[in-house]
Amino acid sequence: MKVKFIASLWSNRELWWRLTEREILGRYRGSALGILWSFITPLAMLAVYTFVFSQVFKARWGTLENAGPLGFAINLFAGLIVFNVFSECNSRAPNLICSNPNYVKKVIFPLETLGSVAVGNAGFHALTSLSILLVFELIAMQRIPLTVCWLPLVWLPLILLSLAGTWILSAAGVFLRDIGQLINVALNMLMFLSPIFFPVSALPERWQPILSLNPLAVIIEQTRRVTIQGLNPQPLYIVAGTMAGFAICEISFRIFQKSKRAFADVL
Template sequence: MRLTFQRSLLAHRQLLWRLVEREVAGRYRGSMLGWAWSFLTPLLMLAVYTFVFSQVFQARWGDLQQAGPLGFAINMFAGLIVFNLFAECTGQAPNLILANSNYVTKVIFPLDLLSVVNVASACFHALTSLVVLALFQLLAQGRVPLTMLWLPLVWLPLIGGCLAINWILSALGVYLRDIGQAVGVALSMLMFLSAVFYPLSSLPERWQPILSLNPLVIIIEQTRRVAVSGLMPSPLYLLLGTILALAACELSYRGFQKARRGFADVI
């Protein structure tokens, strides 16, 4: 049985594809390096974070002590890819409808697609970062774990969660204009509470269960498990995470459709 939001996406799949293509291509249109920025940006981020945390702060990753700074860089960058995907989607969500207010008056335009385009664009940039990560692993360690092929399933809860949050925040952003500022502050705090720069196991035991309540921590740990450590993902995570993400998408989509009835009056 197909969910309501799935039927909408399938019905508008051609329009969705064109919107995603336009969004991705439009970001680099007119720049001298063009598409090269999608690879250059994560590469520069990797270099800077590696230098600062491994050389300035002398940070090491617990289970990769023998790899030194390279082991730290690989683990940190894997977590950073996940967080950046989430942050890019969530940071833009409150202004999605406001920035495309001309679509609100066009009744036939499916406004719910704006959130899907936002998430799909962020996924594209996350994939380019994954390519950089894989090349870095190949150069530093001489191998790329085959378990990285599990990443599409590992990221299903992440993508579903991002989509659900986009529908919620984009609808709320129309009625509560301050929510964009609140989201920006929350993302800055969340970056340091999501085990991006450290493994969850490095925290005192009393704090580990608390931080484990953050879904991003679980997703980042599972990403490192398959993309860095070469281990299989947790079957329980894949099952529960996917079910919860689908349920969240369905509920948030229905809420968005109800909220959109008042968009024209507010805008």
């Protein structure tokens, strides 16, 4: 069976690159610090979260516990990077088509590219945050684990899951405008139900299998495994996660393609 979404992404790769570049540069156009905001914003949020959870609530993390608040910050930040990619893509998705009616009504445009642009934009900011994480690790551990080279494979299911969610939610947002509010509430809940501020091992054993049903939980734990703990990713995660990601992406793409025939009538 032909994988249609890969063929579509490849045929529109130049358009995707230009639109992603325009969106990244346009986001900071006119500001005094420009693209530096992509580094300042995560650093500011990281400082607040770290102070509250490590100093006010006295939270501790087994990994890098000797590094004190800096060790907690590194573990926290690794989880935040993963969540922010997923959250940014899915929070924007419901309004993605509605905010670009000209692409639907007046020109022949591959609308599925808008979803991949959103993912590309989120991926860029994830890479800037990753560079901050690696600098913090170098300060805390005096080294960066070589296993970080596994990160592209660890994040591949995350990218595929985010892309699939973007296509589904952008199509649904055309027909059901309230879905944007619902998604924002769901993402806020998901943030605290994901192991961002705590490791899965900190939960009672009876709750750990339930939390593991959250796909972000597995991705976050595997991200910490290769970027902080210096361990190779679990082979089962790489194989099963990638296969599931491709399958979900293909299904979402086909649903989007069928749904977009009605976009012009609704808008």
